[in-house]
Amino acid sequence: MESKYLKEECGFSSLTVTEEASRCLLCHDAPCSKACPAGTNPDKFIRSVRFRNYKGAAETVRLNNALGAICARVCPTEKYCQKACSRTGIDRPIDIGRIQRFVTDFEEAAKMDIWEKAKANGKSVGIVGSGPSALQAAASLAMMGYAVEVYEKEKVLGGMLRYIPEYRLPNHIVDTEIKRIEGLGVKFHTGVEVGKKVSMDELKAKHDAVLLAPGYSYGKMLPMFEGNKNVIKAVDFLRDVKAAGGKYAVPTNVLVVGGGDVAMDVVTTLKLLDVANVTDVVYEEFKEFRASKKELEGAQKLGATIVDGYVPVACEGKKVTFKHRVINAEVAVEAGLIILAVGQYPEVKGLGIDLVKGEVDEGKPYATKDPKVWVCGDIAHSKFDKTVVGGVRTGKEVALYIDMALGGK
Ligand SMILES: Cc1cc2nc3c(=O)[nH]c(=O)nc-3n(C[C@H](O)[C@H](O)[C@H](O)COP(=O)(O)OP(=O)(O)OC[C@H]3O[C@@H](n4cnc5c(N)ncnc54)[C@H](O)[C@@H]3O)c2cc1C
Ligand code: SF4
The missing domain is CATH 1.10.1060.10 (Alpha-helical ferredoxin)
Incomplete structure (x- = not known):
């Protein structure tokens, strides 16, 4: 089955x-x-x-x-x-x-081929990262005639698209979209971490513009869980389950800490993998929940236990103790696996930028202090949410700004 x-x-x-x-x-x-x-x-x-x-x-x-x-x-x-x-x-x-x-x-x-390849304009753009914003920017720039090269540190392309569970976003859909962009002549390099394997100076020397789209790809850790072998970060768990095509051994008791959409993806994934006891302990109370109502109700329907309003205060091996934020109550949960879904952060070491406002997006949206370097996606201070469609929007817009800076119309 x-x-x-x-x-x-x-x-x-x-x-x-x-x-x-x-x-x-x-x-x-x-x-x-x-x-x-x-x-x-x-x-x-x-x-x-x-x-x-x-x-x-x-x-x-x-x-x-x-x-x-x-x-x-x-x-x-x-x-x-x-x-x-x-x-x-x-x-x-x-x-x-x-x-x-x-x-x-x-x-x-119908195997439709809608995009038309543009005449080369003799200029090139290097893009760091291959998440949604980078993919959209690559397609837009290639359709304007730029030679585009994408540098991705992982072995697979797609950024966080490879973390969204398979039942919501099958891998083959992501593969097809990337193949279509490749058809425009975009060159993809995997296993290349910019700042380590290739330096920003090398990219700037090779390309007329460099676009940074490294996203918020790293899962956050809380000090009390550091070094605990029973603990895994949510994004790492979701990536590994998806890469393994759902063939992933999980103990029968799992504790999830966190209450955003990523936590709901973890909880739902666990239930769809037939994990018997899934307990999700969330800092927010139900009325202030960060996850969408649809995701929360979906997870609850599958039989996950969701406990709201508690903060983790101690962790010893497989046992985590939580205290309620408002009332004087304590609860301890013991589980074979603890999954932390407490947010993500960006890593821009080696990319020559500082993400504080004023260093990026100063004056012109998506620009940085270096006129050759641009940003888009989750790291841009854009007015759009950190979503795939927000990434598409920033990718489309930054392509236009880069084109203008390089002498386009
Ligand atoms: C589990 C999960 C579920 C989500 N579900 C949804 C959803 O249902 N709907 C929705 O709209 N959004 C969802 N999101 C959010 C969405 O995926 C992100 O907002 C979007 O992917 C951000 O795109 P991005 O282009 O900024 O970069 P990312 O997708 O974060 O990709 C960045 C890429 O850059 C690479 N990179 C980083 N540093 C370097 C470097 N130095 N050199 C080379 N490569 C580098 C990374 O490896 C990564 O592949 C979800 C996110 C997660 C984690
Ligand atoms: S045009 Fe758009 S807003 Fe109007 S009914 Fe159709 S889908 Fe809804």
Whole structure:
């Protein structure tokens, strides 16, 4: 039997997608499109789907968003396009994410080749990191005629996309999106840590501009858990489970510490791997939870125990003691594995930048003090959330700024 961890939720069929698209009010000045950070233009592709023009719909998505099939699966649409959808006032918003997934699945099934290779302009850009912002920037710059080279320290490309659990984002979808970008002539180098294997000076000498997109790739540790062999960071756990295709041995009792979306991914992954007892202890109380309601309810439905309002105060081997933040209460949990989901941080040592505001994004968005060096993605001080679609937006925008700086229109 296929592991539940590997099973993606059902998508629309051609019948159900038409039914859903027919609910669209075809709004003038569509609020859904205004609310999409990537500018994917949902009103336009939904209109095409409604009239069964799937090819036109696929063109709209792909020309606006290099990661259209990924965003269709992982974008928190309830915060963006679907939150703005006018249909909400009547019954429920249009399921824009799933329509986009149908459209990009069609594009792949029909082997459509929408992008056109640009004439080389003789200039080159080096990009550090291969997460969503880097991938979008690479595609945008390549379509303007730049020779683009991407340097990734890991053996696999995709950044955090390789940490999002398989049941939400299958690896083959990420592979296909990257292959398409490779088709534009972008060169990818893996296993190359900039600052160690290659220096910034070397990159600056080789390229006309260098774009830094190292993300928030490192999981945080709390001092009391340091050096404890029963403890693993959430991002490392999620990466390892995904890389192993869900074949990952986990004890029957697992404790998760943390309450954001990453913690919910860990809890859900554990339950889908059939771990019997999953306890998640969270600093925030339910009313102030950071994870989305959908993720929290999904984890609870699978049978995880979620305890709110507690702070870890001591850890001895497999036993962690927590104290309530408000009331005088203490709880101790013993588990075979302790997973820490308490946030991530960026590492820019060796990249020649300091992330404090004023050092980056000063004056011009995405710029740094060095006129040859730019930033995008999670490390940029942009107004967009640290999400895939936020990365796509910053990747599109920084490509335009770099082009302007290098003499483009
Ligand atoms: C478990 C998890 C689940 C998530 N779920 C969602 C979701 O459902 N929806 C959503 O929108 N967002 C989600 N996110 C957030 C989203 O993945 C990030 O906001 C996004 O990936 C950030 O993109 P980025 O381009 O800034 O870089 P990242 O994706 O962080 O990638 C940075 C890359 O740079 C590489 N790198 C770093 N330093 C160097 C160096 N010196 N040299 C070479 N390479 C380097 C890293 O190895 C990494 O591959 C999730 C994140 C995690 C961790
Ligand atoms: S806001 Fe909703 S109803 Fe209006 S065009 Fe967009 S998807 Fe259709």
